[in-house]
Amino acid sequence: MNPREVAAVLAYLGRLDPRTMRTDTGEARDQIAQWHELLGDVPFTTEHGWDVRESIKAHVLASPYPILPVDVARQWRTYRRDRLARHTDPTPAANPDDTAAWRAELLGTRRAVAAGATAPATHRPLASGGPHPDIEERLAAIGSCIPPAVRAELAEYRPAQAAREAAIAAGGPDVLSVRCAWCHASKGEPCRSRRIGLDGNARGNAPRAKPHPGRVDLAVATHSHQVAA
Structure with missing residues (x-):
């Protein structure tokens, strides 16, 4: 003033x-x-x-x-x-390779916001609805959000998921689509190694690369019933 x-x-x-x-x-x-x-x-x-x-x-x-x-x-x-x-620093329009111009635009926007000359740039709300059409086309082309080459490299670190995908690709049942009656693993979750202690309580909770046989039998029966139907 x-x-x-x-x-x-x-x-x-x-x-x-x-x-x-x-x-x-x-x-x-x-x-x-x-x-x-x-x-x-x-x-x-x-x-x-x-x-x-x-x-x-x-x-x-x-x-x-x-x-x-x-x-x-x-x-x-x-x-x-x-x-x-409340300001989120939107990306400047200046060429990022031009450090001086990029920084000057960023600081100029901040000063304008602080001085009340410009409204703060807040985060945009997430849009409702399905994925963008471009994303749908890419997913349809590769079949998954994880490219096959990357999925193969990850198989070593996620053996349960890799075995599940291999079984499904071979036309077999999805073993993780049913609940395990032995370790009580939920649908979609790998089986867990459970040992019964002397006190009758379960010991250990490490994930198993292979599902329990009872779960496999239940998945096969469920799959056969669905195919027959």
């Missing part, structure tokens, strides 16, 4: 709180100078939510003490921090 705007703010404040009014010309001049010293970088209003008059009005309504210029400055800093906290 410039001195003229500070004088307007003090006149507004005087109407709300007569205790702050200065009738002596010298005192009024000193008061304007003091407020301008502390509020020179605080705008009178911005396009997005800041109005120094609203800040003063809120203080008068909430506090029995006369407002000081530092109170306004602190509210302005809170406003800036809140806006920057």
Whole structure:
């Protein structure tokens, strides 16, 4: 704010709180100078939510003490921090290889947001509906979101899943499509190694590369029934 705007703010404040009014010309001049010293970088209003008059009005309504210029400055800093906290730094349009231009655009956007000249760029909400058509076409082409070459490399680290996929590819049943009656593994989960201790409780919970025989038999029976139906 410039001195003229500070004088307007003090006149507004005087109407709300007569205790702050200065009738002596010298005192009024000193008061304007003091407020301008502390509020020179605080705008009178911005396009997005800041109005120094609203800040003063809120203080008068909430506090029995006369407002000081530092109170306004602190509210302005809170406003800036809140806006920057909601800003997500969208990717600059500048060429990322041009480091200086890319950084200048990024900082310029942040300054504009902090100053209230631009609204914060928040995260876009997730769109509803199915996958993008391009993704559907790629999945239809490769048959899975994991390419075959990558799936083969991962087989060593996920033996249960690899055995399941191999059995399905050979026309057999999906063993993990049924619940295991022995280890109580849920559908889609690998079987677990369970040992019964002397106290009758189960010991161990390590995943098995091969499902329990009872689960295999149940999966085969379920698959045969589905094929016959």
